Amino acid sequence: MKAAVSDFQRPTLLRSLWQIANSFAPLVGLVIAMYYIIGIDAWWSYPLTLALGIVAGGFVVRIFIIQHDCGHGSFFRSDRANSIVGLICGVVTFTPFANWRRQHAGHHATWNNLDRRDTGVDIYSTCNTVEEYRAMSGSEQWRYRLLRHPVIYLMLIPPLVFLVIYRLPFDTPRAWLRERLAVHLNNAILLALFIGMGLWLGFGTVLAVQIPIIATAAIVGVFLFSVQHRFEATLWARGETWNAVDASLKGSSFLKLPRVLQWFTGNIGFHHIHHLNSRVPNYRLQACHEAIPEMGKLPVLTLGAAFMNARNALWDERSGRMVSFRQAAAA
Secondary structure, eight states, X not given: OHHHHHTTOOOOHHHHHHHHHHHHHHHHHHHHHHHHHHTSOSTTXXXXXXXXXXXXXHHHHHHHHHHXXXXXXXXXXXXXXXXXXXXXXXXXXTOOHHHHHHHXXXXXXXXXXXXXXXXXXXXXXXXXXXHHHHTSOHXXXXXXXXXTXXXXXXXXXXXXXXXXXXXXXXXXXXXXXXXXXXXXXXHHXXXXXXXXXHHXXXXXXXXXXXXXXXXXXXXXXXXXXXXXXXXXXXXXXXXXXXXXXXXXXXXXXXXXXXXXXXXXXXXXXXXXXXXXOTTSOGGGHHHHHHHOGGGGGSOOXXXXXXXXXXXXXXXXXXXXEEEOHHHHHHO
Protein backbone atom coordinates (compact mmCIF):
# COMPACT_ATOMS: atom_id res chain seq x y z
CA MET A 1 0.00 0.00 0.00
CA LYS A 2 2.85 2.39 0.78
CA ALA A 3 4.20 1.77 -2.70
CA ALA A 4 0.82 2.72 -4.21
CA VAL A 5 0.73 5.93 -2.17
CA SER A 6 4.25 6.87 -3.28
CA ASP A 7 2.93 7.24 -6.85
CA PHE A 8 1.23 10.46 -5.67
CA GLN A 9 4.11 12.09 -3.82
CA ARG A 10 5.48 14.16 -6.69
CA PRO A 11 4.37 17.84 -6.50
CA THR A 12 3.14 19.71 -9.57
CA LEU A 13 4.60 23.20 -9.90
CA LEU A 14 1.57 24.80 -11.55
CA ARG A 15 -0.84 23.34 -8.98
CA SER A 16 1.37 24.54 -6.13
CA LEU A 17 1.61 28.03 -7.59
CA TRP A 18 -2.15 28.12 -8.20
CA GLN A 19 -2.82 27.14 -4.60
CA ILE A 20 -0.58 29.96 -3.41
CA ALA A 21 -2.47 32.40 -5.64
CA ASN A 22 -5.97 31.29 -4.65
CA SER A 23 -5.03 31.36 -0.96
CA PHE A 24 -3.03 34.58 -0.60
CA ALA A 25 -4.93 36.82 -3.04
CA PRO A 26 -8.37 36.37 -1.40
CA LEU A 27 -6.82 36.82 2.05
CA VAL A 28 -5.22 40.11 1.03
CA GLY A 29 -8.53 41.28 -0.47
CA LEU A 30 -10.45 40.37 2.67
CA VAL A 31 -7.96 42.12 4.96
CA ILE A 32 -8.11 45.29 2.86
CA ALA A 33 -11.92 45.15 2.99
CA MET A 34 -11.81 44.68 6.78
CA TYR A 35 -9.62 47.75 7.27
CA TYR A 36 -11.91 49.77 5.02
CA ILE A 37 -15.13 48.66 6.70
CA ILE A 38 -13.87 49.09 10.26
CA GLY A 39 -13.26 52.75 9.47
CA ILE A 40 -16.93 53.37 8.58
CA ASP A 41 -18.86 55.12 11.33
CA ALA A 42 -21.86 52.77 11.50
CA TRP A 43 -23.24 50.24 13.98
CA TRP A 44 -22.76 47.37 11.55
CA SER A 45 -19.12 48.21 10.79
CA TYR A 46 -17.35 46.01 13.33
CA PRO A 47 -19.83 43.08 13.23
CA LEU A 48 -19.24 42.90 9.46
CA THR A 49 -15.51 43.19 10.04
CA LEU A 50 -15.66 40.23 12.43
CA ALA A 51 -17.70 38.20 9.94
CA LEU A 52 -15.08 38.82 7.26
CA GLY A 53 -12.42 37.93 9.83
CA ILE A 54 -13.89 34.45 10.17
CA VAL A 55 -13.68 33.94 6.41
CA ALA A 56 -10.14 35.37 6.39
CA GLY A 57 -9.26 32.92 9.16
CA GLY A 58 -10.31 30.13 6.82
CA PHE A 59 -7.77 31.32 4.27
CA VAL A 60 -5.09 31.44 6.98
CA VAL A 61 -5.89 27.77 7.70
CA ARG A 62 -5.42 27.06 3.99
CA ILE A 63 -2.09 28.90 4.05
CA PHE A 64 -1.06 26.87 7.09
CA ILE A 65 -1.65 23.74 5.01
CA ILE A 66 0.76 25.14 2.42
CA GLN A 67 3.26 25.78 5.21
CA HIS A 68 2.62 22.26 6.48
CA ASP A 69 3.43 20.79 3.06
CA CYS A 70 6.54 22.95 2.79
CA GLY A 71 7.62 21.60 6.18
CA HIS A 72 7.37 18.07 4.85
CA GLY A 73 9.17 19.02 1.61
CA SER A 74 6.11 18.03 -0.40
CA PHE A 75 4.92 21.34 -1.87
CA PHE A 76 7.86 21.93 -4.23
CA ARG A 77 10.65 19.68 -5.44
CA SER A 78 13.15 22.34 -4.38
CA ASP A 79 14.11 22.44 -0.71
CA ARG A 80 14.95 26.13 -1.05
CA ALA A 81 11.52 26.91 -2.49
CA ASN A 82 9.84 24.98 0.33
CA SER A 83 11.87 26.91 2.91
CA ILE A 84 11.18 30.35 1.38
CA VAL A 85 7.45 29.80 0.94
CA GLY A 86 7.24 28.15 4.35
CA LEU A 87 8.88 31.18 5.97
CA ILE A 88 6.41 33.54 4.25
CA CYS A 89 3.47 31.37 5.28
CA GLY A 90 4.82 31.36 8.83
CA VAL A 91 4.48 35.14 9.00
CA VAL A 92 0.82 34.91 7.96
CA THR A 93 0.11 32.08 10.41
CA PHE A 94 2.22 33.54 13.26
CA THR A 95 4.21 30.29 13.28
CA PRO A 96 8.05 30.23 13.13
CA PHE A 97 8.50 27.90 10.20
CA ALA A 98 11.83 26.14 10.85
CA ASN A 99 11.08 25.62 14.53
CA TRP A 100 7.58 24.30 13.89
CA ARG A 101 8.86 22.04 11.08
CA ARG A 102 11.36 20.25 13.31
CA GLN A 103 8.96 19.89 16.23
CA HIS A 104 6.19 18.65 13.95
CA ALA A 105 8.54 15.97 12.66
CA GLY A 106 8.51 14.63 16.21
CA HIS A 107 4.75 14.22 16.01
CA HIS A 108 5.12 12.10 12.89
CA ALA A 109 7.74 9.95 14.58
CA THR A 110 5.72 9.18 17.70
CA TRP A 111 2.01 9.64 16.96
CA ASN A 112 -0.31 7.28 18.85
CA ASN A 113 2.62 5.42 20.41
CA LEU A 114 1.94 5.02 24.13
CA ASP A 115 5.58 4.27 24.88
CA ARG A 116 6.93 7.43 23.22
CA ARG A 117 4.86 10.11 24.92
CA ASP A 118 7.89 11.52 26.77
CA THR A 119 9.51 12.98 23.65
CA GLY A 120 8.15 16.50 23.97
CA VAL A 121 4.80 16.05 22.21
CA ASP A 122 2.10 18.57 23.10
CA ILE A 123 -1.30 17.98 24.71
CA TYR A 124 -2.96 17.79 21.30
CA SER A 125 -1.00 14.77 20.09
CA THR A 126 -0.83 12.76 23.30
CA CYS A 127 -3.12 11.49 26.04
CA ASN A 128 -3.14 9.51 29.26
CA THR A 129 -4.66 6.09 29.64
CA VAL A 130 -7.65 5.49 31.88
CA GLU A 131 -5.45 3.65 34.39
CA GLU A 132 -2.90 6.48 34.45
CA TYR A 133 -5.69 8.99 35.05
CA ARG A 134 -7.13 6.92 37.91
CA ALA A 135 -3.69 6.77 39.52
CA MET A 136 -3.51 10.58 39.73
CA SER A 137 -4.27 12.49 42.90
CA GLY A 138 -7.51 14.45 43.10
CA SER A 139 -5.80 17.77 42.32
CA GLU A 140 -3.88 16.24 39.40
CA GLN A 141 -7.10 14.85 37.94
CA TRP A 142 -8.77 18.25 38.33
CA ARG A 143 -5.94 20.04 36.46
CA TYR A 144 -5.88 17.38 33.76
CA ARG A 145 -9.63 17.67 33.21
CA LEU A 146 -9.56 21.46 33.27
CA LEU A 147 -6.92 21.71 30.55
CA ARG A 148 -8.88 19.27 28.40
CA HIS A 149 -12.31 20.81 28.72
CA PRO A 150 -13.37 21.59 25.12
CA VAL A 151 -13.91 25.30 25.84
CA ILE A 152 -10.38 25.69 27.22
CA TYR A 153 -8.65 23.02 25.14
CA LEU A 154 -10.13 23.93 21.75
CA MET A 155 -11.18 27.58 22.08
CA LEU A 156 -9.05 29.45 24.63
CA ILE A 157 -5.65 27.76 24.40
CA PRO A 158 -5.20 27.73 20.57
CA PRO A 159 -5.13 31.54 20.14
CA LEU A 160 -2.79 31.74 23.14
CA VAL A 161 -0.45 29.24 21.47
CA PHE A 162 -0.21 31.16 18.20
CA LEU A 163 -0.19 34.69 19.63
CA VAL A 164 2.00 34.16 22.71
CA ILE A 165 3.62 30.74 23.07
CA TYR A 166 4.99 30.63 19.53
CA ARG A 167 6.74 33.93 20.29
CA LEU A 168 9.03 32.12 22.75
CA PRO A 169 11.52 29.29 22.04
CA PHE A 170 11.03 28.00 25.58
CA ASP A 171 10.63 24.34 24.57
CA THR A 172 13.23 24.45 21.80
CA PRO A 173 16.54 22.74 22.75
CA ARG A 174 19.46 25.16 22.88
CA ALA A 175 21.30 23.03 20.33
CA TRP A 176 18.62 23.85 17.76
CA LEU A 177 20.25 27.15 16.82
CA ARG A 178 18.56 27.49 13.43
CA GLU A 179 15.16 26.76 14.91
CA ARG A 180 15.62 29.26 17.75
CA LEU A 181 16.72 31.87 15.23
CA ALA A 182 13.54 31.18 13.25
CA VAL A 183 11.45 32.16 16.29
CA HIS A 184 13.28 35.49 16.64
CA LEU A 185 13.11 36.16 12.90
CA ASN A 186 9.37 35.47 12.83
CA ASN A 187 8.91 37.82 15.79
CA ALA A 188 11.01 40.55 14.19
CA ILE A 189 9.01 40.45 10.95
CA LEU A 190 5.68 40.47 12.79
CA LEU A 191 6.81 43.33 15.03
CA ALA A 192 8.00 45.40 12.05
CA LEU A 193 4.67 44.81 10.28
CA PHE A 194 2.69 45.68 13.41
CA ILE A 195 4.61 48.90 14.02
CA GLY A 196 4.40 49.96 10.38
CA MET A 197 0.69 49.23 10.04
CA GLY A 198 -0.02 50.64 13.50
CA LEU A 199 1.61 53.97 12.68
CA TRP A 200 -0.34 54.08 9.42
CA LEU A 201 -3.77 52.80 10.46
CA GLY A 202 -3.73 52.91 14.26
CA PHE A 203 -2.56 50.20 16.63
CA GLY A 204 -6.05 49.56 18.00
CA THR A 205 -7.40 49.11 14.49
CA VAL A 206 -4.65 46.65 13.57
CA LEU A 207 -5.36 44.55 16.67
CA ALA A 208 -9.13 44.68 16.05
CA VAL A 209 -8.62 43.29 12.54
CA GLN A 210 -5.77 40.82 12.99
CA ILE A 211 -6.67 39.12 16.27
CA PRO A 212 -10.06 37.73 15.06
CA ILE A 213 -8.35 36.35 11.96
CA ILE A 214 -5.57 34.50 13.76
CA ALA A 215 -7.89 33.42 16.60
CA THR A 216 -10.31 31.85 14.10
CA ALA A 217 -7.49 30.11 12.24
CA ALA A 218 -5.96 28.82 15.48
CA ILE A 219 -9.23 27.39 16.79
CA VAL A 220 -10.14 25.70 13.51
CA GLY A 221 -6.62 24.40 12.89
CA VAL A 222 -6.14 22.97 16.37
CA PHE A 223 -9.60 21.38 16.30
CA LEU A 224 -8.73 19.59 13.05
CA PHE A 225 -5.31 18.52 14.33
CA SER A 226 -6.79 17.19 17.56
CA VAL A 227 -9.80 15.22 16.30
CA GLN A 228 -7.81 13.57 13.53
CA HIS A 229 -6.05 11.44 16.14
CA ARG A 230 -8.39 11.44 19.14
CA PHE A 231 -11.62 10.00 17.74
CA GLU A 232 -13.24 7.06 19.54
CA ALA A 233 -12.19 4.35 17.07
CA THR A 234 -8.57 5.48 16.80
CA LEU A 235 -5.64 3.23 17.65
CA TRP A 236 -3.02 3.79 20.33
CA ALA A 237 -0.42 1.07 20.75
CA ARG A 238 2.57 0.12 22.87
CA GLY A 239 6.02 0.23 21.36
CA GLU A 240 6.28 -3.47 20.57
CA THR A 241 2.97 -3.52 18.68
CA TRP A 242 3.11 -0.03 17.12
CA ASN A 243 3.83 0.14 13.40
CA ALA A 244 3.61 3.05 10.98
CA VAL A 245 1.02 1.55 8.62
CA ASP A 246 -1.51 0.67 11.33
CA ALA A 247 -0.88 3.97 13.11
CA SER A 248 -1.56 5.80 9.83
CA LEU A 249 -4.68 3.95 8.72
CA LYS A 250 -6.18 3.34 12.16
CA GLY A 251 -4.62 6.05 14.31
CA SER A 252 -5.29 8.89 11.85
CA SER A 253 -8.77 9.69 10.62
CA PHE A 254 -10.46 9.97 7.26
CA LEU A 255 -12.45 13.08 8.18
CA LYS A 256 -15.12 13.61 5.53
CA LEU A 257 -15.82 17.34 5.35
CA PRO A 258 -18.28 19.35 3.23
CA ARG A 259 -16.64 20.38 -0.04
CA VAL A 260 -16.15 24.03 0.92
CA LEU A 261 -14.49 23.08 4.23
CA GLN A 262 -12.40 20.45 2.49
CA TRP A 263 -11.12 23.18 0.15
CA PHE A 264 -10.33 25.63 2.96
CA THR A 265 -8.53 22.92 4.95
CA GLY A 266 -6.45 21.69 2.03
CA ASN A 267 -7.80 18.11 2.05
CA ILE A 268 -6.29 17.55 5.50
CA GLY A 269 -9.27 15.32 6.27
CA PHE A 270 -7.42 12.63 4.33
CA HIS A 271 -5.07 12.51 7.29
CA HIS A 272 -4.51 8.78 7.05
CA ILE A 273 -2.88 9.29 3.64
CA HIS A 274 -0.77 12.14 4.98
CA HIS A 275 0.61 10.02 7.81
CA LEU A 276 1.18 7.06 5.55
CA ASN A 277 3.31 9.27 3.30
CA SER A 278 3.88 12.89 4.31
CA ARG A 279 5.47 13.63 0.93
CA VAL A 280 2.09 13.57 -0.84
CA PRO A 281 1.04 17.19 -1.56
CA ASN A 282 -2.28 18.20 -0.04
CA TYR A 283 -3.87 18.67 -3.47
CA ARG A 284 -3.18 14.99 -4.32
CA LEU A 285 -4.46 13.40 -1.11
CA GLN A 286 -8.03 12.84 -2.33
CA ALA A 287 -6.89 11.33 -5.64
CA CYS A 288 -4.58 9.01 -3.73
CA HIS A 289 -7.38 7.92 -1.40
CA GLU A 290 -9.74 7.22 -4.29
CA ALA A 291 -7.14 5.32 -6.34
CA ILE A 292 -6.48 2.66 -3.68
CA PRO A 293 -9.43 0.25 -3.16
CA GLU A 294 -8.41 -0.62 0.41
CA MET A 295 -8.99 2.99 1.46
CA GLY A 296 -12.70 2.58 0.81
CA LYS A 297 -12.89 0.07 3.67
CA LEU A 298 -11.66 2.55 6.28
CA PRO A 299 -14.16 4.06 8.75
CA VAL A 300 -15.30 7.58 7.96
CA LEU A 301 -15.33 10.32 10.59
CA THR A 302 -18.01 12.92 9.84
CA LEU A 303 -17.87 16.53 10.99
CA GLY A 304 -20.72 15.93 13.42
CA ALA A 305 -18.94 12.92 14.90
CA ALA A 306 -15.76 14.98 15.15
CA PHE A 307 -17.55 17.51 17.38
CA MET A 308 -18.91 14.69 19.51
CA ASN A 309 -15.41 13.23 19.83
CA ALA A 310 -13.99 16.52 21.09
CA ARG A 311 -14.59 15.29 24.66
CA ASN A 312 -12.42 12.20 24.20
CA ALA A 313 -9.40 12.60 26.47
CA LEU A 314 -8.30 9.15 27.66
CA TRP A 315 -7.25 5.90 26.02
CA ASP A 316 -8.97 2.84 27.46
CA GLU A 317 -6.51 -0.02 26.91
CA ARG A 318 -9.06 -2.65 27.92
CA SER A 319 -11.71 -1.64 25.37
CA GLY A 320 -9.28 -0.28 22.79
CA ARG A 321 -10.98 3.09 22.30
CA MET A 322 -10.78 6.75 23.24
CA VAL A 323 -13.24 7.74 25.97
CA SER A 324 -14.42 10.85 27.78
CA PHE A 325 -13.90 11.45 31.49
CA ARG A 326 -17.55 10.56 32.12
CA GLN A 327 -17.21 7.28 30.25
CA ALA A 328 -14.01 6.48 32.17
CA ALA A 329 -15.76 7.11 35.48
CA ALA A 330 -18.69 4.88 34.52
CA ALA A 331 -16.50 1.97 33.40
